[in-house]
Amino acid sequence: MQSIKTKSAVVHFNSKVYIELNSYIKYTNPSSIFILVDTNTHDLCLPKFMAQLENGDIQTEVMEMPEGEDHKTIDICMGVWEAMSQYGADRQSLLINLGGGVVTDLGGFVACTYMRGINYINVPTSLLAMVDASVGGKTGVDLGPLKNQVGVISEGEMVLIDTSYLDTLPQNQMVSGFAEMLKHGLITDKNYWHTLTHLENLDISDLDQIIYDSVVIKNTIVSEDPTEKELRKTLNFGHTIGHAIESYFLENDEKRTLLHGEAIAVGMILESFISTKICGLSTVALSEISEGILKTFAKVEIDKKDHEHIIDFMKHDKKNSHGIVKFVLLEAIGKAKINCEVSNEIILEAFEYYKNLS
Structure with a gap:
């Protein structure tokens, strides 16, 4: 499938996903890589992703958040920001968001605000995130029960859609x-x-x-x-x-x-x-x-x-x-x-x- 160019990013599909990801990492040489997952994608998607990732000697840390919309909060952002700071993330670090819409929305917001902005990549694993949440640069969190009340519009470096991750989804999520x-x-x-x-x-x-x-x-x-x-x-x-x-x-x-x-x-x-x-x-x-x-x-x-x-x-x-x-x-x-x-x-x-x- 032909890649889709957005205003400031590119959406890659299936066979191109890991080729483009690894080429980007080799070319940009980030100081460190952080991968944000939730409890589901940690178990179901992360092993496959890590097997394809060519990160060489670059420090790579995995951060896990609870799954679900009720955890799309500023408190979770605080935990992610603090973890990145403790592991020495700087402005040349890269954040990869591996998950559904909650992970890509929250992770994008974390990246856009940490040290006033670091690069990020979305790897959507749910159908909702593939067709909507991960594309277009809308990032943010909920304010109590109010959806997406805090956030910014800022695209990541790329969106990587590997539809084989859909095999991990329950029917209701599809x-x-x-x-x-x-x-x-x-x-x-x-x-x-x-x-x-x-x-x-x-x-x-x-x-x-x-x-x-x-x-x-x-x-x-x-x-x-x-x-x-x-x-x-x-x-x-x-x-x-x-x-x-x-x-x-x-x-x-x-x-x-x-x-x-x-x-x-x-x-x-x-x-x-x-x-x-x-x-x-x-x-x-x-x-x-x-x-x-x-x-x-x-x-x-x-x-x-x-x-x-x-x-x-x-x-x-x-x-x-x-x-x-x-x-x-x-x-x-x-x-x-x-x-x-x-x-x-x-x-x-x-x-x-x-x-x-x-």
């Missing part, structure tokens, strides 16, 4: 990443959406290609609008409500913690319903979207008493301006519209629509 791919189709490409919702016509050998296509879509958007002034906002379709649901369920001990993709799947259905009220999305398209998403994602039980709490969480969405919640909505499948204002009444109607879906 499904979670699929939500972002569906989003890419909904906001930019009806044909891609159609491909993803008819995967019964594909075999496993097609997986690499649809991952590649998703990275191309995201990179095209990010390259045109790297700091999210206009077009890049479309990547937040499904996330205004989806992130609020994810945060509310994470904070509420009575609720099952949702994977990111599970929450975003709900958000995309609700925001598609809202699109029929605000942007003229057809009811036929709404039905197609709802059915396409529910082919893969089970419905999430959201009680009526939860609605106002979820709406409250939307006030912290990063697209908001002057206290007004701003949505990304759909005019049609493959065509998104940014900066849409939506009344609470319509949001509540969307929850009712979702509840009544079979």
